[in-house]
Amino acid sequence: MVLRSLNLLTVLLSIAALPHISQSLHFELHSGRTKCLSEDIKSNSMTVGNYTVVNPNEPHPSPQSHKISIRVTSSYGNTYHHAEEVQSGQFAFTAVEAGDYMACYTAVDHKPEVTLSIDFDWRTGVQSKSWSTVAKKSQVEVMEFDVKRLIETVNSIHEEMFYLREREEEMQNLNRATNSKMAWLSFLSLFVCLGVAAMQFLHLRTFFEKKKVI
Template identity: 30%
Template sequence: MRTALRLSHLSALLLTTLLLLCTAPTHAIKFELQAYRYPPAKCVWNNAHAGALVIVTANVGPGDGQRVDIEIVDSGPEKNVYLSKRGINGEARFAITAHTDEGDVGVCFKNYLDVAEGGQTRKRVIDLDVDIGADAVDYNAIANQESLSALETEMRKLEGVVKEIVDEMNYLKKREERFQSTNMSTRKRVQKFAWFTLVALICLGVWQIFHLRAFFKRKYLID
């Protein structure tokens, strides 16, 4: 009896570990952003499906004579702009919901240099964390709000992870169906073009025969 119980606990632990390994990790990056009068955008891109919660935490280091702007966009066909804010300092936290399945969500920064501070290379250090999907949910706040036990909180986390995995599988299935439809459409177009080429060559060959025959008759080379 104890052996069966231990096996049951081991199976549950193994399943939990596998589910946690399948989750999207937290994307953290730290970099220096140089200031310019007309700065280019430095973007960090992450994959996020439609309906996914995205939490962006940016910690901007100190820097005199500089202004850091942030913009959250996606690379989908509609080029959605979720957020645009100027002059962020210190730690800033933003939450958005992705709207596209056709592209990634990007967090873009620009570091503007004050004209009066020109002639010197200036930089600001940015520490960026991007949490997507189940990683973006604050389960501790949910547990406090709904008075959940530790076990219930873990089950809620696993429920979110499983839902994310199911959504990912459905997304991959839709992509496979779309690719298959595109493949079939391309095959039909290639077949139609091949038949058109064949018919055109036959018609051209017949026309050449009649044309040459008429030419030879005019020259009295054949009867």
């Protein structure tokens, strides 16, 4: 049992030691159109986002047609961020509700139609913390920074495991409830079929008796 725990800890530390994976996205949006992106966030988890409309006329100012509106909402419809006709911005909040969070971008309606390029960086959990602003130059402080980062990553993985276990239990309860309902529906269907067959038998028997066939 101890050996198994040590192996699990080794795997978690190996995952934590992997290079940071960027969640930056780049997508295109046409004038007057809306595009939504979703992220599954657990409760009490920190999340930050940065978005920018790429300026096609660098180094000149960005044209007025290159503006967007953004709204970030939870699966329950609560709004956590809202901005109208902006070229860039950011948001940060701690998720109160667990579930899918939606970031919807709407491009300003413009004629003739233009295509906007948008850079979007959305990070949650331990990845949302700007550890790079905390790191120092000395070797001791760098090691301390790495240890803190590993601890935060392991804690995040631990919390994620519990979160996935809760979701798995919810799915198992749903499957059991569905199977129970399907079983009752099958028995009801069988009872109806037997009832209809009995009625047809009695009807045919009465019919043949009247015709004096039997």
